[in-house]
Amino acid sequence: MAEVKIRDLRKNYGQVEVIHGVEFDIADGEFVVLVGPSGCGKSTLLRMIAGLEAISGGTISIGDRVVNNLPPSRRDIAMVFQNYALYPHKTVAANMGFSLRTRKMPRAEIDERVKRAAEILGLTPYLGRYPRALSGGQRQRVAMGRAIVRDPQVFLFDEPLSNLDAKLRVQMRTEIRELHQRLGTTTVYVTHDQIEAMTMADKIVVLQGGHIEQIGAPLDLYDTPANTFVAEFIGSPSMNLLDAVLHRDGAALVADLGPDHGRTRLALAEGPGREDGREVVLGIRPEHLLPGDAGLPAKVTVVEPTGAESHVVMQAGGQDVTSVLKERVALRPGDAVHMTADPGAIHVFDRQSRVRLA
Numbered sequence: 001m002a003e004v005k006i007r008d009l010r011k012n013y014g015q016v017e018v019i020h021g022v023e024f025d026i027a028d029g030e031f032v033v034l035v036g037p038s039g040c041g042k043s044t045l046l047r048m049i050a051g052l053e054a055i056s057g058g059t060i061s062i063g064d065r066v067v068n069n070l071p072p073s074r075r076d077i078a079m080v081f082q083n084y085a086l087y088p089h090k091t092v093a094a095n096m097g098f099s100l101r102t103r104k105m106p107r108a109e110i111d112e113r114v115k116r117a118a119e120i121l122g123l124t125p126y127l128g129r130y131p132r133a134l135s136g137g138q139r140q141r142v143a144m145g146r147a148i149v150r151d152p153q154v155f156l157f158d159e160p161l162s163n164l165d166a167k168l169r170v171q172m173r174t175e176i177r178e179l180h181q182r183l184g185t186t187t188v189y190v191t192h193d194q195i196e197a198m199t200m201a202d203k204i205v206v207l208q209g210g211h212i213e214q215i216g217a218p219l220d221l222y223d224t225p226a227n228t229f230v231a232e233f234i235g236s237p238s239m240n241l242l243d244a245v246l247h248r249d250g251a252a253l254v255a256d257l258g259p260d261h262g263r264t265r266l267a268l269a270e271g272p273g274r275e276d277g278r279e280v281v282l283g284i285r286p287e288h289l290l291p292g293d294a295g296l297p298a299k300v301t302v303v304e305p306t307g308a309e310s311h312v313v314m315q316a317g318g319q320d321v322t323s324v325l326k327e328r329v330a331l332r333p334g335d336a337v338h339m340t341a342d343p344g345a346i347h348v349f350d351r352q353s354r355v356r357l358a
Contacts, residue, residue: 002028002062002063002076002186003028003061003062003063003186004154004186005026005060005061006022006026006060007061008021008023009055009058010057011210012056017056018041019044019210020210020211021058022207024212024215026188029184030186030202030203031200031201031202031203032189032204032205033189033191033200034189034191035193035197035204036206036213036233037192037208040209042192043190045190046158049077049156049188050075050077050156051067051070051077055068062077063153075154076152076153076154077155077156078148078152078154079157080143080144080155080160081160082158082159084140086143088130088132090130091127092128092134092142092145093114093118095142095146096142096146097113097149100149113151114145117145117148120148121141121142121144122141123141123145136163136168137168137171137172140161140172141175144176148179153186154185154186154187154188156189157176157187158190159191160172161191161193161196173196173200177200189201194235195236198218198222201218203215203216204218206221206233206234208229208233213227214230218234221234225239225356226355228354231347235285237322237324239285239347240283240284240289241283242257242261242281242284242296243257243258243280243282244256244266244282245279246268246275247277248276253268255268255280257296261297261317266340268346269343269344271348271357271358279350279351280349280350281349281350281351281354282348282349283347283348283349284321284341285345286311286322288341288346289322289341290323291338292338293338294340295338296340297336298314298315298321298336298338298339299314299316299334299336300314300333300337301314301320303329308326309324309326310324312324312325312331314339
């Protein structure tokens with residue numbers, strides 16, 4: 001196990017810079033998820049840590065070594081890819097032990113490591129099988145076993161669940177998290193799926209356009225997003241964002257949503273930077289947007305019952321807003337409703353910078 005330190009890391013392709021001086025630390029034994037939309041630089045960053053992609057500037061340290069110029073084989077890392085990359089003509093045991101055989105490790109030690117990894121991953125009954133006789137989840141476990149036998153300082157996962165069906169993804173999420181808790185190995189995990197990030201990470205690094213937007217624990221990012229990008233990206237369904245102008249109504253602070261929303265006013269909690277006349281963006285999580293006698297006028301367009309809750313999509317002032325209701329609802333498309341939110345549950349962002357106002 002080892003700490004990983006990223007300092008002013010940059011990556012250029014010709015004259016185009018795609019990673020812009022990112023910096024963060026990964027503590028010894030921590031499970032860190034790099035998350036963001038396609039093209040944000042998360043896989044490039046992971047490949048730079050692995051040594052599969054040359055860096056253009058900055059430093060990467062694993063443990064007490066700067067590894068900028070070390071090949072992947074000398075970085076003491078193990079990587080699990082999106083595709084399983086198993087040898088079809090080799091058994092599960094042979095696939096798992098292949099990297100150890102190339103190191104000319106004693107046969108007895110290889111067998112012991114493979115046996116131990118198979119027990120951890122529930123693969124013992126399949127050691128004599130070939131990949132074609134395994135399910136997708138079993139093949140991914142073999143790929144993980146191949147990484148475990150190396151006993152690395154750092155595990156690197158590059159969207160390992162993308163090829164699995166929805167039910168198996170949920171199962172493998174749990175298995176990977178349980179594996180980390182058992183082994184305690186420092187882990188860097190890349191995904192575009194924010195649900196994976198929220199459910200698996202000790203710490204999330206949110207990337208966009210090669211920049212870090214925010215770093216923090218999953219619930220910290222959910223409860224206090226640093227800007228509107230993080231607010232929309234973290235959480236499913238995503239946060240509702242509404243333009244407004246702040247006003248003082250006596251001692252109260254209110255947000256005027258403008259003529260598109262019938263000049264609806266929503267009460268807000270006090271906070272720094274919330275002065276009279278400021279143009280802002282209000283953020284309301286779907287579970288906090290609730291039906292009321294007054295508030296934001298909207299028309300129901302879609303009702304999605306999921307069993308435990310109902311997702312209600314509405315049109316309000318020409319834009320879609322979503323509410324998640326815990327109770328079964330009698331709403332139908334075309335119904336007119338009013339939606340409101342507790343003042344303490346409304347996030348406020350500056351209109352120009354899109355940055356959170358505390």
